[in-house]
Amino acid sequence: MGALLHALSVVLLLPGLAHAGITRHYMFNIQLQNVTRLCHTKSIVTVNGQFPGPSIIARDGDRVVVEVVNHVENNVSLHWHGVRQLQSGWADGPAYVTQCPIQTGQTYIYNFTIVGQRGTLWWHAHISWLRVTLYGPIVILPKRNVPYPFAKPYKEVPIIFGEWFIANTEAVIKEALQTGGGANISDAYTINGLPGPLYNCSARDTFKLSVKPGKTYLLRLINTAMIEELFFTIANHTLTIVDADAVYVKPFDTDTLVISPGQTYNVLLNTKPHYPNATFLMAASPYVTRLVGFDNSTTAGILEYRQPNSSNVHIKQLPLLKPNLPPINDTTFVFNFTNKLRSLANAQFPSNVPQTVDKHFLFTVGLGTHQCPKNQTCQGPNGSKFAASINNVSFVLPSIALLQAHFFGQSKGIYTTDFPDNPPIPFNYTGTPPNNTLVMNGTKVVVLPFNTKVELVMQDTSFLLGEPHPLHFHGFNFFLVGQGFGNFDPNKDPSNFNLVDPVERNTVGVPVGGWVAVRFLADNPGVWLMHCHLEDHASWGMEMAWVVLDGKLPNQKLPPPPSDLPKC
Ligand code: C2O
Ligand code: CU
DSSP, X not given: OHHHHHHHHHHHHSTTTSSOOOEEXXXXXXXXXXXXXXXXXXXXXXXXXXXXOOOEEEETTOEEEEEEEEOSSSXXXXXXXTOOOTTOGGGSOOBTTXXXXXXXXXXXXXXXXXXXXXXXXXXXXXXXXXXXXXXXXXXEXXXXXXXXXXXXXXXXXXXXXEEEOSSOHHHHXXXXXXXXXXXXXXXXXXXXXXXXXXXXXXXXXXXXXXXXXXXXXXXXXXXXXXXXXXXXXXXXXXXXXXXXXXXXXXXXXXXXXXXXXXXXXXXXXXXXXXXXXXXXEEEEEXXXXXXXXXXXOOEEEEEEEOOTTOXXXXXXXXXXXXXXXXXXXXXXXXXXXXHTOBBOOSSSSOOOOOSSOSEEEEEEEEEEEEOOOTTOXXXXXXXXXXXXXXXXXXXOOOSSOHHHHHHTTOOTTTOBSOOOSSOSSOOOTTSSOOSOOBOEEEOBEEEEOTTEEEEEEEEEOOSSOOOOXXXXXXXXXXXXXXXXXXXXXXTTGGGGOOOSSXXXXXXXXXXXXXXXXXXEEEOSOEEEEEEEXXXXXXHTTXXXXXXXXXXXXXXXXXXXXXXXXXXX
């Protein structure tokens, strides 16, 4: 009896546990909006006319309900990037994977609960290239009365990196897929939708962060860029990384960080103790290992210490200090930075990395080619068409959503379950590339029984170009247990795996000319896309899907679809 009472009082005293979260309602009207950047006005697809889009703000444990009404001609679907969607797979959003798109004039209500996550995530369109302007932050606060595991910041500021195209991006990707060549490059990178002063005709479109001395600011960094990973730094300031992909990490200081499309970081910025006699540039520029065909420009914003009564003129007279960014192809920097990320792995935030493995997979990720159709000339490598693949399968989206086909047992003609566990033809992945770079098309999935403990090694290939590939998982976080250069060695490398405090996240950069090993527990029934978050690679087929089966217990099953699920 005494023990029971004690147990009860512990439950009641623990903040947050006793009461469930609240429901947060959002209305998202998909509509066109004219926006001017770099002296060109363009009609872009937005949510509620805002660019970047509105923030979703919720606490861990809250339910989020977003009513999306499509007022544009394009088909639309929205994805809540990094939200685990436990047993709410119908709300995940990738078009033709978990839902048919929302057609013009139609509405779909996304309904999901945030469970055990806090930090920064983001939402974006998940169809064709519409995410170029359809994106916004998801700010997840801890449960009420639960503190951060670091000092409470004075202010919190989203810093969203993006990529701006003067051209219509739907036309850009359509043309690229037709000709088989690389997509036309962007015209600028942006911070909170603004390219900043280093571009022509852009000085007025500069993000400014006004700060006070002696304070701690929490910057919520999100990389929404279409094609490039980015370095980010602020002149004469240090950043403390405290969170990656909405999972706390052991804090560490850095002058510069690298952030892949799909990744988020929460970083602390401690401002100088006294008003300095300078303002400071913050800047982001691409990390690129290929030689041609990329946007080699720098987006910048300004960090200014603004005294309550200081005039604009006064601030403009201060010298503007510029930061140093690493060399554009600094793979060593990227590798070392990633290696510093460690989860807290303490009593309050334990690491749940699977200690044993039920199923091993080795996936190659890389570029490849499709043959040029007869009677056409193609602009890809040697007159072929660019393709990209995982284990030599270039993913083809089906005509109805995979999740529907799975749930109603109608996979015939929609997908097959023969996605290869290992590369079909082993070769020296990071050595001299083979002559035959052809890949096959398919809508293939891996089926996993509920609660399978998976170890997946993703191996970059030197097909055509060694490029970084930020691989993103829907429906899961995974644990990054190892990474290295060259070919993964199944006899030697696992002995160095970190099974104590590996970083837990939803998007991992496979090193150029190397590999990563991740583990995850398949505890979320549904169909989950996994893909490169570089949009050209994804369009070329660097995608696949996991089908996770229901468990035996009622709370281990995927519920039936909501009645308003869009039809194809
Ligand atoms: Cu942000 Cu399918 O991803
Ligand atoms: Cu890629």
